[in-house]
Amino acid sequence: MALLCLLLSNAVQAQKFGYLNSAAVLSLMPEMKQAESSLEVTKKQYQERGKKMIEDLQMQYQEVQKKQAEGALSPKQMEEEEGKLMKAQEDIQNYEQEMVQKIQEKRNQVLEPLLTRINDAIQAVAKENNYQFIFDASPGSGILLYADDSTNVTKMVLDKLGIKMPEEMPEPKE
Secondary structure: OOOHHHHHHHHHHHOOOEEHHHHHHHHHHHHHHHHHHHHHHHHHHHHHHHHHHHHHHHHHHHHHHHHHHOOOOHHHHHHHHHHHHHHHHHHHHHHHHHHHHHHHHHHHHHHHHHHHHHHHHHHHHHOOOOEEEEEOOOOOOOOOOOHHHHHHHHHHHHHHHOOOOOOOOOOOOO
């Protein structure tokens, strides 16, 4: 029994653990600025179209109000105009949902190659340094509650990516 405990104890001690802040690594990648710029352009394009849709709806609404005030609309015509306005408002809501989805898809598309590079670097560092586990300690997404700084592999991953470690790590952007 004592031999079994000793063997299990040695097996656990032989395991090597590390952690990194993948969000900070991502933010330090030179390609990230281009990715953020691309995402911002896409976001602005969608926002401009949404803004135009809202402005059009507001103009239609004002025109209907004006016609109603002048008595130029029969009750049936007013009902039809209200239906058109409600449909336009529904179209805007659908567009907003679609916009959020399309921006998220674009974000995933732009970030996928960067995340793949980071993952490849993490795996290379793990294999080269005999780590059995490397955890992500990014704020808000990591599950690491405590880790000794000596197990931080962020610098090794940055070196593998060819990125110089800054003196102070940046706070990740949402």
